[in-house]
Amino acid sequence: MSKSETIYKRKAGWVNQSDASYQAGFNSKLFGWLYTPDSAISQSTGFILCAPVGHEYIHTHRAYRHFAEMLAMHGFPCLRFDYSGVGDSAECAEEDIFSQWVEDINQQANWLKNTIGVTHIVFLGLGFAANMVSMAAEIHGENCSIILWEPYETARSFKRRLGVLAGVSEFKQETEAGYIESAGYAYSDQSLIGLEKFDLSARNLSNIKTCVVVEAQDNREKNSRWLGKLGLEDKAKRIYRPDFTKMLDEPHKTSIPFDVFGEIIALFKAEASVQTAALPSLPKLETTLHATHYIENIYRSDDRLFGVLTTPTNGDTSKPLIILTNAGSAHHVGPSEIYVKLARYLAEHGWCTLRYDLGNLGDSCTGCPEDENFPYAESSLNELEEVIDHFSKDFPSCILAGLCSGAYISFREGLKDNSNVSRVVLVNPLTFEWVDGMSLDVPSPKMQSKEASYYSAALKDKSRWGRLLTGQVSYKSIAVFAVKYTYQKISHVLHDFCLAIGLAKPNKLQAELLHYGSNNTALRFVFSDSDPGFKMLTDDAGSIAAQMIAQKKIKIHFVENADHTFSYKKMQSNFCTKFLAALID
Numbered sequence: 001m002s003k004s005e006t007i008y009k010r011k012a013g014w015v016n017q018s019d020a021s022y023q024a025g026f027n028s029k030l031f032g033w034l035y036t037p038d039s040a041i042s043q044s045t046g047f048i049l050c051a052p053v054g055h056e057y058i059h060t061h062r063a064y065r066h067f068a069e070m071l072a073m074h075g076f077p078c079l080r081f082d083y084s085g086v087g088d089s090a091e092c093a094e095e096d097i098f099s100q101w102v103e104d105i106n107q108q109a110n111w112l113k114n115t116i117g118v119t120h121i122v123f124l125g126l127g128f129a130a131n132m133v134s135m136a137a138e139i140h141g142e143n144c145s146i147i148l149w150e151p152y153e154t155a156r157s158f159k160r161r162l163g164v165l166a167g168v169s170e171f172k173q174e175t176e177a178g179y180i181e182s183a184g185y186a187y188s189d190q191s192l193i194g195l196e197k198f199d200l201s202a203r204n205l206s207n208i209k210t211c212v213v214v215e216a217q218d219n220r221e222k223n224s225r226w227l228g229k230l231g232l233e234d235k236a237k238r239i240y241r242p243d244f245t246k247m248l249d250e251p252h253k254t255s256i257p258f259d260v261f262g263e264i265i266a267l268f269k270a271e272a273s274v275q276t277a278a279l280p281s282l283p284k285l286e287t288t289l290h291a292t293h294y295i296e297n298i299y300r301s302d303d304r305l306f307g308v309l310t311t312p313t314n315g316d317t318s319k320p321l322i323i324l325t326n327a328g329s330a331h332h333v334g335p336s337e338i339y340v341k342l343a344r345y346l347a348e349h350g351w352c353t354l355r356y357d358l359g360n361l362g363d364s365c366t367g368c369p370e371d372e373n374f375p376y377a378e379s380s381l382n383e384l385e386e387v388i389d390h391f392s393k394d395f396p397s398c399i400l401a402g403l404c405s406g407a408y409i410s411f412r413e414g415l416k417d418n419s420n421v422s423r424v425v426l427v428n429p430l431t432f433e434w435v436d437g438m439s440l441d442v443p444s445p446k447m448q449s450k451e452a453s454y455y456s457a458a459l460k461d462k463s464r465w466g467r468l469l470t471g472q473v474s475y476k477s478i479a480v481f482a483v484k485y486t487y488q489k490i491s492h493v494l495h496d497f498c499l500a501i502g503l504a505k506p507n508k509l510q511a512e513l514l515h516y517g518s519n520n521t522a523l524r525f526v527f528s529d530s531d532p533g534f535k536m537l538t539d540d541a542g543s544i545a546a547q548m549i550a551q552k553k554i555k556i557h558f559v560e561n562a563d564h565t566f567s568y569k570k571m572q573s574n575f576c577t578k579f580l581a582a583l584i585d
């Protein structure tokens with residue numbers, strides 16, 4: 001553990017104040033978090049953390065939160081925010097979106113100066129956000145410093161990476177015309193025109209105060225090249241980061257580069273003049289977003305749990321409130337921001353939705369709790385109950401819902417016979433019973449389902465029969481799968497037979513489904529047709545599941561040609577339609 005990490009964890013939760021609000025962006029309202037310490041080392045210096053684009057925005061959310069807290073702990077005011085059309089910010093036009101985001105960065109810099117009184121801004125950008133930061137820095141000149149973390153030398157290399165990520169997707173789907181869809185995010189063809197203006201060699205950064213480059217070893221040569229072109233090779237301060245990828249891993253796997261954060265803080269503390277005067281009092285921050293088809297309000301539970309409440313523009317609260325619990329370790333916007341898209345879609349159809357973070361996840365989490373970033377924490381059910389109780393006076397009832405682990409938590413809470421819960425909608429659950437030690441990666445039932453689908457397709461493929469007959473396949477793999485699959489099928493059939501003749505009791509899942517059938521809480525499922533959830537349900541609950549489906553005590557909605565997290569535009573649209581159907585069937 002680095003010294004910076006040790007100090008930070010010892011003082012976890014020390015940050016005096018973090019406030020979520022909506023501020024004016026270039027053409028829309030932006031959501032952001034302002035972190036302010038009790039006193040500033042240098043009132044003249046503030047940080048703006050500019051998130052990377054696409055799926056990296058979701059994956060680095062945790063790291064950015066930690067860095068913002070560390071900065072405030074060391075006396076630096078800090079702002080992190082969502083660009084126009086991203087996360088909790090309002091939608092915007094898609095044309096020339098990257099230039100809009102540069103203007104958003106400039107707007108936030110001006111807002112921080114006017115609100116906190118800082119005169120010097122330190123911009124941090126990661127990935128292509130570093131390129132956007134470098135463009136914004138030209139405007140602020142000597143009044144700013146920049147931290148470029150793994151920037152792209154050219155926009156062409158960024159576009160190439162988008163293409164690579166689009167090509168390696170496990171789930172192939174026809175992309176909507178006029179878009180490139182890459183790692184769960186869609187970019188219009190129009191937005192990618194003219195990106196060469198973001199090439200680093202096109203910048204004039206001679207007037208900025210400090211340039212810091214955070215880089216991996218294999219990028220040092222190319223970074224030296226563009227730094228040389230800008231006359232910054234001798235002036236730039238370079239921080240070597242050997243394992244950049246771990247910060248960009250799946251949300252439940254991400255690691256925090258405390259050592260790099262500590263180096264950056266030490267560097268700017270050395271430049272700052274020590275002052276201890278308190279920062280000016282903050283003006284009243286705006287906590288409501290008014291859009292054409294919805295209204296959103298920031299929700300704080302005793303300054304602990306955080307969420308965003310989306311309502312129709314007419315303020316109608318006559319329908320049950322839909323409560324969305326975190327999908328895995330992704331923060332409340334959901335993978336590919338599916339929770340935001342769903343909530344705003346439902347508002348257009350008259351429904352209110354709360355997307356919130358559990359206490360150890362996303363924006364509810366502060367410091368480094370022991371169970372940080374773990375989506376199946378023991379405290380999750382109590383926290384969901386807290387949310388239900390908070391809103392019970394404002395809505396006739398609640399509908400619990402969630403994707404993946406959010407489905408699991410909703411399912412377990414629905415078993416408690418809470419009179420405020422009228423319906424539970426489970427989206428692509430991967431387990432109905434969490435046991436300590438289970439992997440957060442793809443579980444074995446899912447792998448077995450994938451294997452079953454693979455071999456089922458192989459039986460229909462003549463070319464694969466040819467490979468089988470000529471010995472070009474692994475007979476061992478086929479044999480292992482056959483044994484596992486046969487054993488599983490026999491076990492389920494045998495249990496159902498014994499259950500039917502009274503020699504066996506319902507297994508745990510069967511008993512829980514029967515409980516739902518008797519407690520008047522409607523149970524609905526939304527499954528991607530490629531996901532293993534439906535097979536897990538019907539295999540593990542066998543005849544009981546079949547019986548309850550036939551009796552319509554359980555209703556199933558399938559999203560065709562969809563992956564686990566609905567990572568394409570067409571999937572997302574179809575999912576929203578199916579979810580709405582699951583609310584009213």
